[in-house]
Structures are given as structure tokens and as C-alpha cells.
Amino acid sequence: MATPPEPEPFSLTQLHSGIGNKVRKSYIQSIVFSCRRNSCILLPMNKPVILTGLRANNDLHIGNYLGALLPIIDMARRHADDYQINLFVPDLHSFTTPIDHSQLQAGIMNNLRVFAAAGLPLDNPNIHIYRQSYVPAHSELTIILNSFTGFGEMSRMTQFKDKLDLRKIPRSQGESARQDSFSANPKNAFQQNHVSMGLFDYPVLMAADILLYGAIYVPVGDDQKQHLEFTRDIAERMNSKFGELFIVPKSAKEQHEFFGKDQGLRIRDLLDPAKKMSKSDASGKGVIFLNDTPEQAHKKIQSATTDSLGEIKYDYTTQPGISNLLDILELFGGRKHEFIGSKQYGPLKEAVAILTGQFLEDFQTKLEMVDTKALEQKLAMSETAMCKIAETILAKVQKAVGLRT
Ligand code: ADP
Numbered sequence: 001m002a003t004p005p006e007p008e009p010f011s012l013t014q015l016h017s018g019i020g021n022k023v024r025k026s027y028i029q030s031i032v033f034s035c036r037r038n039s040c041i042l043l044p045m046n047k048p049v050i051l052t053g054l055r056a057n058n059d060l061h062i063g064n065y066l067g068a069l070l071p072i073i074d075m076a077r078r079h080a081d082d083y084q085i086n087l088f089v090p091d092l093h094s095f096t097t098p099i100d101h102s103q104l105q106a107g108i109m110n111n112l113r114v115f116a117a118a119g120l121p122l123d124n125p126n127i128h129i130y131r132q133s134y135v136p137a138h139s140e141l142t143i144i145l146n147s148f149t150g151f152g153e154m155s156r157m158t159q160f161k162d163k164l165d166l167r168k169i170p171r172s173q174g175e176s177a178r179q180d181s182f183s184a185n186p187k188n189a190f191q192q193n194h195v196s197m198g199l200f201d202y203p204v205l206m207a208a209d210i211l212l213y214g215a216i217y218v219p220v221g222d223d224q225k226q227h228l229e230f231t232r233d234i235a236e237r238m239n240s241k242f243g244e245l246f247i248v249p250k251s252a253k254e255q256h257e258f259f260g261k262d263q264g265l266r267i268r269d270l271l272d273p274a275k276k277m278s279k280s281d282a283s284g285k286g287v288i289f290l291n292d293t294p295e296q297a298h299k300k301i302q303s304a305t306t307d308s309l310g311e312i313k314y315d316y317t318t319q320p321g322i323s324n325l326l327d328i329l330e331l332f333g334g335r336k337h338e339f340i341g342s343k344q345y346g347p348l349k350e351a352v353a354i355l356t357g358q359f360l361e362d363f364q365t366k367l368e369m370v371d372t373k374a375l376e377q378k379l380a381m382s383e384t385a386m387c388k389i390a391e392t393i394l395a396k397v398q399k400a401v402g403l404r405t
Contacts, residue, residue, distance in 0.1 A: 047126060050075055051086040051215035053206075056107035057094045058279035059289045060114055062356070063267035065363075066331050067221035071259045073118050075219075080124045086213055086386070087115055090132045092139065093205060096198040097163060097280065114290065116375055117367040128382040129375075132209060135383065137390035141208035142201065144397055145234055148241075149204050153233075157203055158226055164195050207231040212390040214247035219259055222266040223276060225252045242400040246393075267328065270304040273320035291364070294357030301325070301353040312342045325352050332359050 052072050054064060076085045089111045094104060108131060115129055116122055122129070132138050154160065206227050210218055211234075218228055228249065235246040250258065267277045271286030281287050286304075288297045306321045314336060316323045325348055326336040332355035339348045398404040 047082065047084040048217070049084045049086060049213050049215040050217040050219070051088070051210060051213055052219050053088045053090040053093070053132065053209060054111050054114075055090050055094045056104065056111045057097065057099050058107070059291055060111065061277055061279060061290060062288045062328070062359075063221065063265075063277035064279070065114075065118065065290060066267060066328075067265040068219060069114070069118050071219040073115075073120050075217075075259070076120055076124070076127055080121065080126045083126065083217075084213075085127045086130070086215065087120060087127070088130045088132055088209070088386075090206070090209060092133050092198075093202060096196060096202050098194055112375060112379065113367060113370045113372070116370045117363060119366075122374060122378045128386055129379055130382045130386045131379070135212075135386050135390050137212055137387070137394040138205065138208050141212060141390075141394055141397060142205045144401060144403075145204050145208060145238075146201065148237060149234060153230070154200055154203065157230070159202065159223065160195075160199055163199055203227045203230045204234070207234050210249055211235055211246045212393050213386075214393070216247060216250050217255055217258055218249050219255065221276070228252055228255070238397075238400075242397075245397055245400055265327075268320060268324040270300055270321075270324070273305060273324050288356060288360075290360070290367075292360060294353075294360050297356045297360055298353040301349055301356060304349060306345050310343055312339050312345065312348060314340055322348070325349065328352050329355060332356055 050072060052068055054060065054068055060069075072085065072087055075083065076087075089108050091104070091108050094107070095101065112129060120129070121127060203226075206224075207230060210228075210231050218231075220228060229252065232248050232251065235248045238245050239248070249255075269275050269277045269281060269286035270288070271283075277287050279287070285300060288300055292300070304321055304325060306325075307319050309319060312322055312326070313319055314323050314326050322345065326339065329339070329348070329352045330336045332352075334351055334355050339351070342348070395404065
């Protein structure tokens with residue numbers, strides 16, 4: 001097959017600036033031709049990118065769904081003509097904390113099926129689904145960015161610090177625990193702390209995930225804001241050192257304005273509303289998983305921790321458990337104002353349980369109906385296309401740092 005001439009893609013600055021706007025408006029197609037195994041695909045390069053990833057380290061829950069998935073799927077359904085939408089599984093991030101590796105493959109495929117069941121239009125060419133490890137440029141860019149990232153900078157990341165958890169140990173003991181773990185038996189050292197280099201480097205890989213595609217909007221939950229800020233920092237640092245390399249994603253505030261109320265959402269654990277609902281929770285009793293039955297969810301909601309104030313107010317300081325239930329209610333289509341001021345907590349719990357049960361039933365039916373063949377085809381196409389885009393940016397960085405001529 002004859003290879004068509006490659007038109008110059010628009011520069012990152014052009015895309016991000018007024019020229020980019022003009023380009024978007026007039027829908028001039030800048031096309032990159034990707035030829036692999038004699039087949040050519042066309043990649044439109046002129047749309048601003050919205051990107052997010054969902055790790056496959058455990059079953060997904062309604063916090064992941066409402067905080068991360070829904071905003072991007074909503075965007076994909078309403079605005080796929082105006083944006084390129086990347087929704088991927090950060091499979092390399094999935095075992096930065098220990099997991100059961102025999103479940104990883106199933107978890108990855110389940111996440112992808114969840115994307116489809118949640119309503120991602122797979123037939124739209126502006127929407128891409130892929131696995132991080134199938135695009136090697138993510139790992140390569142991470143290694144390069146590592147050398148421009150401070151050790152102290154990474155040590156201050158709250159996700160890392162939370163998992164490290166040596167802060168609870170008095171300093172002197174903490175020191176000796178640390179020394180034991182590094183000097184004695186290296187196998188035990190890792191098992192004792194479960195804190196890996198992968199976890200330490202997590203934000204750098206995440207920055208690579210974002211910067212390789214020039215994503216400007218990155219819908220993530222509240223807990224990931226610091227990583228987003230780091231991505232902006234490293235992009236600006238590289239740009240000021242090497243000239244125009246990366247598009248800097250929008251600030252958390254701008255993201256919030258763009259996505260509205262769902263951006264930065266934090267659904268709380270039902271039993272301990274001081275912490276967020278999380279896949280990594282050991283008991284799972286305060287977490288509503290997407291594969292829970294409506295009965296299981298009902299039970300968990302009935303046992304949700306509330307307070308003894310005796311009147312429903314939407315106030316996370318004094319009534320975090322109740323406020324969390326009000327938020328879940330509203331996100332599943334109920335109205336919190338119908339309950340605010342009431343002296344009884346029971347009817348609120350019942351309403352949340354009914355709406356959550358309806359959501360789960362509906363979602364699980366859709367999950368069963370996902371066309372796995374179509375999903376796999378889309379995955380293969382997207383991964384080929386993403387390799388091409390990511391390689392282009394990586395090559396630019398390699399050249400800037402002197403690895404390539
Ligand atoms: P988890 O803590 O459950 O393992 P992840 O860290 O894998 O979740 O997060 C996946 C995505 O879901 C991220 O964008 C994260 O911000 C979002 N997310 C996770 N938990 C919540 C929550 N409780 N409320 C809102 N969004 C959440």
C-alpha cells in the first residue's frame with residue numbers, strides 16, 4: 001500500500017492557543033498516518049484532549065464511578081465531536097501497592113467492560129480506550145522525567161506518605177524500623193513495609209500518562225489533585241528548560257469549572273465518613289462495590305455511621321455521614337432538600353438504598369450486555385493509534401534531552 005505524505009501536525013502551542021481554537025472551529029483535519037502491519041489508520045490531531053485512568057487493583061466502587069468515570073463519560077457522550085477522549089487502564093499503576101497478580105488480567109478487562117457499561121460510546125472515533133503497558137512510551141517517558149523530579153518532592157506526596165505510614169511510629173523507632181528494613185533481609189524489608197519504588201514514582205508515571213497526549217482536562221477525584229499539580233509543575237519545569245515540549249494541563253480550579261460539581265468529588269466510606277470510600281479498604285463494609293447486589297448495598301447503607309444530633313443538615317463538619325448520604329442520594333437522582341431539616345434518619349437511608357439498588361441493577365444488566373468482541377476490536381485500534389501519538393511526543397522529549405539527533 002502506498003504511504004500518503006505526512007502533513008505537519010499542529011504544534012502543541014498552536015493547539016493550546018488561539019490558533020488551536022481556530023483550528024478546532026474550522027475543523028481542519030491534521031492527520032497523522034500510522035502504518036503498522038500494512039494497515040493505515042487516520043488520527044485526527046486537532047482536538048483538545050480529555051483523559052483519565054482507572055486502576056485495576058480491586059473491584060470498582062460507586063466512588064470511582066461517580067468521581068472518575070461519570071464526568072468523562074458524560075463529556076464523551078455530549079461533546080465527543082469537540083474533544084479527543086482517552087480513557088485508559090493504568091495497569092502498571094495497579095500493582096504499586098500489593099495485589100493478587102492472578103486477578104490482574106481479569107481486573108483490567110473488567111474495568112474496560114465497566115467503561116462500556118457506563119455508557120462510553122465505543123463506535124466514536126474520537127474516543128480511545130487502552131492499557132497503559134501496551135503503550136511503551138509511558139514507561140520510557142517516566143524514566144526520563146525521573147531525572148527532573150526531586151526526591152523531596154516525591155516524598156511530600158500525600159498518597160505516598162499515607163501508605164508509608166511510618167509517621168505513626170515515634171521517630172526513634174521509625175528510624176530503626178527503616179534501618180532494619182533496608183539492611184537486614186531484603187525480602188522481609190519489602191514485605192514489612194509494602195512501600196515500593198513504584199509507589200514512590202507513581203506521580204511521575206501519572207504525569208507521563210497525561211503529558212504524552214497533551215491532555216488539558218483530567219477528571220480525577222479529590223485525592224488525585226496533588227498528582228495533577230505535580231504534572232503541571234513537571235511540564236512547566238521541562239518547558240522552561242527545553243522550550244515547548246508539553247501542554248500544561250489546566251489547574252484543578254479550571255478543571256472544576258469545566259466539569260462542574262462532579263470534579264473533585266469525594267464519596268466517603270459509609271462506616272468511617274472521615275475517610276474516602278476506597279477499593280483498598282480491608283473490610284469493604286463501608287464500600288458499595290459496582291458488583292454488590294442491591295441487598296448487599298441496602299445492608300451497608302442501613303449500617304452507615306451517622307450521628308446523634310437528631311436533625312438532617314448538609315454539613316460535612318458536624319454531620320459527615322449524613323452529608324455523604326445526601327450526596328449519594330443526589331448523585332443517583334434524588335433530592336437532598338426533601339430530607340434536610342427532617343428529624344428522622346431512617347427515611348433518608350431507605351431512599352439512598354432504593355436509588356443505589358436501582359442504579360446497581362441497571363448497571364449490572366448493562367455490564368452483562370457488553371459486546372466483548374467489539375470491545376477488543378476497539379482496544380486494538382486505540383492502542384495502535386495511541387502508540388503513534390505517544391511515540392511522537394516521546395521522540396520530541398528524547399531529542400530535547402539529547403538522546404536523539
Ligand atoms: P481507590 O482509592 O478506591 O483505590 P483509585 O485510587 O484507584 O481508587 O481511584 C480511581 C479514581 O476514582 C481516581 O480518579 C479517584 O480520584 C477516584 N475516586 C476514588 N475514590 C473516590 C471516592 N471515594 N470519591 C470520588 N472519587 C473517587
